[in-house]
Amino acid sequence: MFEDIIGKMRGDFDIKPMEVMNLQPLVLAYIGDAVYETYIRTMLVVNKKTNVNTLHKMSVNYVKAKAQSDIVRRIMDKLNPDEQDVVRRGRNAKSVTVPKHAEITDYRYSTGFEALIGYLYLINQTDRLLEILRLSVEA
Incomplete structure (x- = not known):
């Protein structure tokens, strides 16, 4: 289900792998964050039949900087x-925002993870x- 949606959605846009490699790591992390969040929310909605508040609290455990x-x-x-290399580029990218509830090293590694997700999605x-x-x- 998720792979069908992702594949079809990505197919609407034409970007070459070389163009993706030239994107700034924070741009890769920007799209990667959305893809990862969608995956986690889909997984929770399908597997945990509960209310939105509980689903949100559960999703935070996956998407927070420390977890990533x-x-x-x-x-x-x-x-x-x-x-x-994509993870390293994302980890080393200098962001103008400073995390409120995360250690800076966790935040940088999570940016690397999100950049990887964005990279794989875009290519x-x-x-x-x-x-x-x-x-x-x-687990």
Whole structure:
């Protein structure tokens, strides 16, 4: 279900992989944040039949900077060199916003994770994107 929507949605836009590599890491993180949030919300709505307030609280446990930082550190050795490079670029990007409720190192690693998700989405690597998303929610 999710992969069909993502694939079809991405298919509406024409961007070459080389153009994606030239995007700023924070731009990749911007779109990656939305894709990851959509995946998490879809997973929770399908698996946890509950009210919106509870769903929101549950989703925060997945999308907060600390959780994403932990994810990217856990999966880093499963990433290929290009993917690791995207994470590094995202992690090293200088953001003008400062997180209120996160350590700066966690925030930077979470930006790297979101950049990776955005990168895989934009280069239309749906199978790899889903593999990374599934790894991200494993206990």
